[in-house]
Structure formats: C-alpha cells, structure tokens
Amino acid sequence: MTVREIAAWLGGEAVGPDTVLTSHIARVAKIEEAQAGDCSFLANPKYQKHLATTQATAVLVARSLDVAGVERTTPIAYIKVDDPYVSFLHLLKRLTPVVDPFPVAVDPTAHVASTARLGVDVALGPGVHIGDGAVIGDRTRLAANVVVGPHAVIGNDCLLYPNVSVYHQCRIGDRVILHSGCVIGSDGFGFAPKQDGTYEKIPQLGIVAIEDDVEIGANTTIDRATMGETRIERGAKLDNLVQIAHNCVVGAHTVIAAQTGVSGSTKIGAHCMIGGQVGIAGHLEIADRTIIMAQSGIPKSITEPGKAYFGYPAKEARHAQRLEAAIRMLPDTMRELQEARRAIEELKKAMNRS
Amino acid sequence: MTVREIAAWLGGEAVGPDTVLTSHIARVAKIEEAQAGDCSFLANPKYQKHLATTQATAVLVARSLDVAGVERTTPIAYIKVDDPYVSFLHLLKRLTPVVDPFPVAVDPTAHVASTARLGVDVALGPGVHIGDGAVIGDRTRLAANVVVGPHAVIGNDCLLYPNVSVYHQCRIGDRVILHSGCVIGSDGFGFAPKQDGTYEKIPQLGIVAIEDDVEIGANTTIDRATMGETRIERGAKLDNLVQIAHNCVVGAHTVIAAQTGVSGSTKIGAHCMIGGQVGIAGHLEIADRTIIMAQSGIPKSITEPGKAYFGYPAKEARHAQRLEAAIRMLPDTMRELQEARRAIEELKKAMNRS
C-alpha cells in the first residue's frame, strides 16, 4: 500500500510531498527504529522529538498536531487520524504476515474419550487428551499436548496453546485464551494440622470457573476451590506465572501482571489494575478499580474503590511515597537530631553557668 | 441423609425440632453462603454471628456451644460434635460427587522403555513416557503426558497430574502427589565465571530425592543437586510456583506457600511454616518450627527454633512490627524534630539576650 492508500483505508488525511505520498509502505515500526519504507506512529508526546529525525517514510499523528512546525532535513509524510495508536494497531495487523499456530482439524493422534463431546469445527493438535465426559465448544482449538480432564467444559472459540493442563470438572467460557503451561484447577493448598505436627490433606472438591473473554498467561496456576468455585470473571486478563489460590474471585475486566500471587478466598473487584510480583493476603476484599503497584504486599482489605496502593506492607500511594522520601532523608534526620541534642547540652551548661 | 442420620454417622448429637432433624441434607456449604438443604459448620468463633441468620438446614457445632442462646426467627438443627471442622471435612467428602481424574490402566499410547519396570496396578494415561531403567511403584497413577526420565524411581500409591516432568535418576517416595507442570530434577543454576566474562556450565550430577507423603504444587520447580541430592523430607507440602534450588533440604512436615524461592544449599528444618513469595538466601540453615511471613527476605541463618520472622530483610516479627510502626510515624517524627530545632534556636537567642 502507498501512504495515500493507507490514509484512505484508515479514514485519515495524508500530508506531505507527492513523491512521499505515493511511496510504498512495507512494514510498521517504532518511531526511533523505523527505516525507509516503514510507517510509524506518534501517540505519546514524550516521543515527539523523534519526529525531526525518524527515518520512517510516514508517521501516524493526531489530527491536532502542528506538522508544519516540525523541522526536518528530509521529506516525510504524516497521516492525520483520530487515534494514532489504534490506527497503528490496525495497520500492524494488516501488514504483518501472520502465522496461525493452531491446528485446523482433529489430529489422528489426539486422544478423545468416548464419552467426551466435541462441538462443530473443533481442532485438536497431536497428543491432545480429552477426558471422560468433557465438552469442547464450537470452533475451539487446542494445540499439541493440551490435556483436558474428565467432565471439564470449555466454551466456543477458545484457543489453548501447547501443554496447557485443565483439571477435571473445571468450566471455561467462550473466547478464552490459555497460554502454554498454565494449569487450571490444581488442588488448593489446604492441609489440616494434626496433633503430631503432621498434616492431613483437605479434599479440594470445588472447581475453577473462567468466564468469557478471559486471557491467562503462560505457566500461571489457578487452584480449584475447596468447595464451590474459584472464579475469574469475564474479560479479566492474567499475565504469566500468576498464582490464584483456592476460592478466590478475580473481578470482571481486572488485569494482573506477572508473578503476582493472591492467597485463598480473597475477592478482587472489577476493573482493578494489579502490578507484577504483588502479594495479596487471604480472606480479603479488594474494592473495584483499585490500583496496586508492583511488588506491593496487601495485608488487609481495601474498601474504598479507585485508590492506588504501594509498598510492603502497602499504604495508599501518596502516603507511601511520603514515607519513602522520609526514609531517604533518615541519615540526615539522625544527624540533625544529634546536633540538636548537643545544642541542648550546651544550652543546659550555659544555663547552669548563668 | 437426614440430619439425624448425619449426626449418627459422625458420632454427634442432633439438637432441634423434629421436622428439621428429619430433613434431607444434599450439600455442604460455608455458613454465610448455605441454603436450605445444606449442612454448614461453625469452627471459628468469628463466624458465630452467622448462626442467627444462616439459611442452612443444619450446622455442625462444638459440644460446648450454648445453642439455646442463639436467637433465630426460623428453626434450624445443630449437630454437636467434638471437632466441627474435621466432621465437616468427613461430610464434605461423603456428599460431594467425586470425579477420579486418573487413568485406571496403561493406555496403549503410553510409551514405556523396554528396560523400565512397572509395579502392580500401575496406570498410565495417554502420551505418558517412562524412560530407560525407570521404576514405577505399585498402584501409582500417572495422568496424560507425564514424562519420567531414565532411571528415575517413583514409589507406591503416587499420583502425578498431567504434564509433570521428572528428570533422570530422581527418586520419589510413596504416596507423593505431584501437580501439573511441576518439574523435578532440572539442572541447578551453576556456572563458573571465566576470565573473559563468559560462563562455563558446572555439571549438575546429583538428583532430587522426595520422601513419602510429600505434595508438590503446580509449576513448582526443584533443581537436582550439583552432587549428592536436593531433598524434600517426608510429609512436606509445597504450594504452586515454588523454587527449590540445588542441594537444598526442606525438612519433614514443613509447608511452603506459593511463589517462595529457596537459594542453593540452604537447609530448612522440620515443621516450619513459610509464607508466599518469601526469598531465602543460599547456604543458610533455618531452625525447626520457624515461621516466616509472606514476602519476607531471609539473608542469614535462623538458629533458634520456633520464632516468627517478617520483613525485608527479615527481623523477628515483633521487632519488625515495631519498626514498621516507627516508619509510619516518620513524617510526624521529622516535624517534631524541626520544631525542636526551632525551639533550640529561640532558646539560644533568648540566652544571648539575657
């Protein structure tokens, strides 16, 4: 596509010399890495300085940008659009050759229990195993070596990457994406201490229920409930290596970054944003739209929605930053205190003399 | 079963109106979630307030509880037992329809090396691979796509969930449970720096030895020793996504919560309780019955048994809490110090005047 064709396709306005507007665009790239023949974008004002020097042939910019004011030694084209980043994503999908990693049919080496039910156009890769009584929805595709336990139910249009394990009886909604190595429905960590200091396993008889449009990252683990269900509500997104313990609820459209852990029976609200390596204690409630910054530790419930938290143990973010600043000044503070004490001693002496 | 039948089966005493004692119980449930037809339990006094309002048909309570003192608008049955929680677990197992997720025979697609030995009643799911010279004990069951490396030895009555990897030569005791995706016996992280700043791999020639009655969580990793063995002693329980480095020892009946990491050659005692996301440095010894709270970092050995630790770096818990309280007051402290300094200046001026 030429620059002009891309502008038309995106409903944008092409600005620049005719020789550039008729140039062919082959790739998309970041503004600081783009080469001739690439189309880039400017969404974050922080990157505006790169407009003067980028090697890109064209740049997607906001309609309000004053492109005449940019000083450059070589010509460039601008494509003015409503949302440069969204337009960029559309172009990225259109220009990148996409490989479909999923099977398109049921491989003869896939092993489907005779009592399992497959929907229409289900595709199963080599070495997939579907257990007794399991149900796989229409158009759902499972890559090589995925294992689905007995009586698990997976909805329509799901994508399961290689080596995913879904335990028995778990229920997964529609359009769910599960990345390699994630484990859905492992036993909750429940052991009753006995008099002699050893432990008796508490049976974990509940399930994991994953609602529609959820995406779960690689090697993330979600434990089944002791009874009832561990629930990941619709639209939630979990990154890699996340741990969700038994009987937790992750609210709708909440995002959780990598390596975060949520202890048993905690209920996280909707539309929360939780950073990486966060730890949340058990039996808590986290209000809707809570923001928790990376590596924080949450020891108690958060009842007021929409606030940001930080630290270990976590405090409200502004308070945590004030404490962190105070800690950084602590050696100075201690020196001032010693000076003050000396001054007091001298005052005492002076007082005694007078 | 009716309430009266459950009481008899548990060796308890049923108290309540006859119409309720002959009611049928279909399910168990938490006291705040229970509905008509459910049996719940009261173990933690914190939940006693729910006795007045629970929708449950029956509640398991301690023999000492004054049930006559509970004010309710609708009738309910009490089943008095010695330990309500233990009785509840018995009832949970009895009333919940349990799905057995493990194979009951050797699947024809399981691949067993000709030099491997299988005990009696071993069951192997589809796609299981047993390497050269490996030994699988009596009644042990391996779910789909489990891989057991050459010369590994697994005891009797073990359960391995789908996609577990057991490396060559590792030894696993009896009644061990390994959850999906856990890796037993990967190489320890050992590299010798060379003069040119690159690294030479140190061969990891030891094994992992897991003793009887251990349970290992999903996607947990346990590295083989450089030489000798990394050892998980009898009855220890490890949660999901835990990392145990080469040459570590985890003592008998120690429990370790999710995402905790133990660095190389550290020896953890027996009956310890270690929270989630804890980090323990290498070459340490942790005394028996030590308690380490979540997210703590342990930089040095703990020699006195039975103490609790918290913080990063960890201190004894009471000391850590005192420091945390002091930190929270730090902005006030700094303000007080500035006031004190001003007061000193004024005193000096006053002194000079007089």
Add this chain to the structure above:
Amino acid sequence: MTVREIAAWLGGEAVGPDTVLTSHIARVAKIEEAQAGDCSFLANPKYQKHLATTQATAVLVARSLDVAGVERTTPIAYIKVDDPYVSFLHLLKRLTPVVDPFPVAVDPTAHVASTARLGVDVALGPGVHIGDGAVIGDRTRLAANVVVGPHAVIGNDCLLYPNVSVYHQCRIGDRVILHSGCVIGSDGFGFAPKQDGTYEKIPQLGIVAIEDDVEIGANTTIDRATMGETRIERGAKLDNLVQIAHNCVVGAHTVIAAQTGVSGSTKIGAHCMIGGQVGIAGHLEIADRTIIMAQSGIPKSITEPGKAYFGYPAKEARHAQRLEAAIRMLPDTMRELQEARRAIEELKKAMNRS
C-alpha cells in the same frame, strides 16, 4: 583411579604418604562431607579449617598452599593444581556415572509436519511435535512431549528437556539448553483499554530470538514482542520461573536468578548479575555489569555501569545498607527525640523562671 593417577591426569603434583597416594578414589565430595575413598577440594579459604579434620582420602589444593603446616592426626594426600575448583569439576565429570536423558533417534511417535526440516542426527523423543515449516538444526535433541510451533527455527547442538513449548516463528541459536516447562514466545501482556472499561487485545506479532549458548531454566516464560523481537543475547543464563516480558533485551553473558521479572521493553546490559525475585519496571535501560541484589525493585534506569543495587525501591547498595541501619535504629532515634523535646521544655521553663 589412584590418587597418583588422578594427579597425573590433572597435571598436578601429588603430596603425601605412599600408602595414600596409591589409594583408590571412587567419588568426589564436599570437604565437610567427604568420606574415605573420596577426593575433595579447597578453593575458598573459608573452608581451610576443614583440612585438619576432613575424612577425604585426597584434597585438591592450590600449588601455593603450605600443606606441611596442616596439623592432622590421620594421613591424607594433597593434589596441588593451578585451579582446585576447575580440576574438581573435571574429576567430578570423570567419576560420576552420567545418564544421558535425551533420545538418540527420531521416535516413531514424534509428529513432524511434512513441511518441517530436520538437520543431521536430530533426535526427537516420544510425543514431540514439530510444526509446519519449522527447522531443527544438526545434532539437536528434543526430549519427550516438546512442542515446536510453526516456522520456529532451532539451531545446532541444542538440548530441549521434556514439555518445553516453543511458539511459532521464534528463533533459537546453537548450543541452547531449555529446561522442562519453559515457554518461549507466549503473547506479550498487551491490552488497550476501551471507553467502556474493557480491554482490546493488542496483537503480539513479533518473536523471541535466543542467541547461542543461552540456558533457560524450568518453567521460565519469555514473551514474544508486539513487533520486532524479545532478545536473549549470547551466553545469557536464566534460572527457573523467570519472567521476561515483550520487547525486552537481556544482554550477553548476563545471569538472572530464579523468580525475577522484567517488565516490557526494558533493556538489560551485558555481564549483569541479577538476584532472585527481583522486579524491574518497564521501558528502562540497565547498564552493563550492573549487580542487583535479591528481591530488589528497580523503578528507573541505571546508567552507570558496574554498580550494585539493593532495596525496594532499590538504591545503590552502600546507600541502601546505610538506610537499613538507620531504620533499625529508628525506635532509639524516636526515644532520643522525645528526650530532647522534654529537655527543651525544661530549658524553656528554667529560662522563664530566670
């Protein structure tokens, strides 16, 4: 081999009574655990005290060590070499019976797409799946149930342990080792928030590129780039359960310990040493030879090479230690401040009186 034969084989000098020099050595062991018949080593001066008491038959020592000065009640042999630890590793490899856990041929149950290409002497275990258009280099060996996605390219002499997942189009160099359960090329965690509070998935169309001589630990996850590549440069070593997000670069010969997470687009330099459970924020640059201590949190770029960092948020290590010491003294500091305030009040009163 006898002690004398070992000394000759290592190019070292054997010192000790003839009866010991002709003794047979069967095993290697640590100096504090060695028994009769073992050969141990002394590399770290911290362990020199064990020379007087070790049960080893022979000990590898530096040529400069004054072995005549060691007081012992039983005879022992010394083997003087240039580098006792390196010599010990050679001997360890020679004396330990090594099991080769990898297949030596293509198993008939391995599933290779008709458009995939295998180099010479490739070995594939049972249940391995090689996708469309994938390329596997000469002498590379894949253990049971490894999955290689379409159009992925793996170099020569690589070793992939059981249950590894390599996503489509990823590129892996020569002599790379991937441990069980690691996931190479899962989607980056990228979602664009929409007006209604839900998220739209940003397509992750880049790849993961792993250069020569890299080793990746068990259950580690490395996400593919949004566009372009996530890159692990030559000779880097990653431990277990590490998370590398989309578009990151890990520099050559950098080592990263277990459970560390690196957020999106961060570029880590060469020859860095990063401890366990570290968290590094996104879009940062970390200078070459940076040392980051375990559990630290890195919120901003590190521009000066070769410095050590510690803490949450991390500070330069010496500064962090000073702050930690100040925090430990905080209760004392607060007491001193209260005493100072009382002294001021008394001075004021005294002043008023005079």
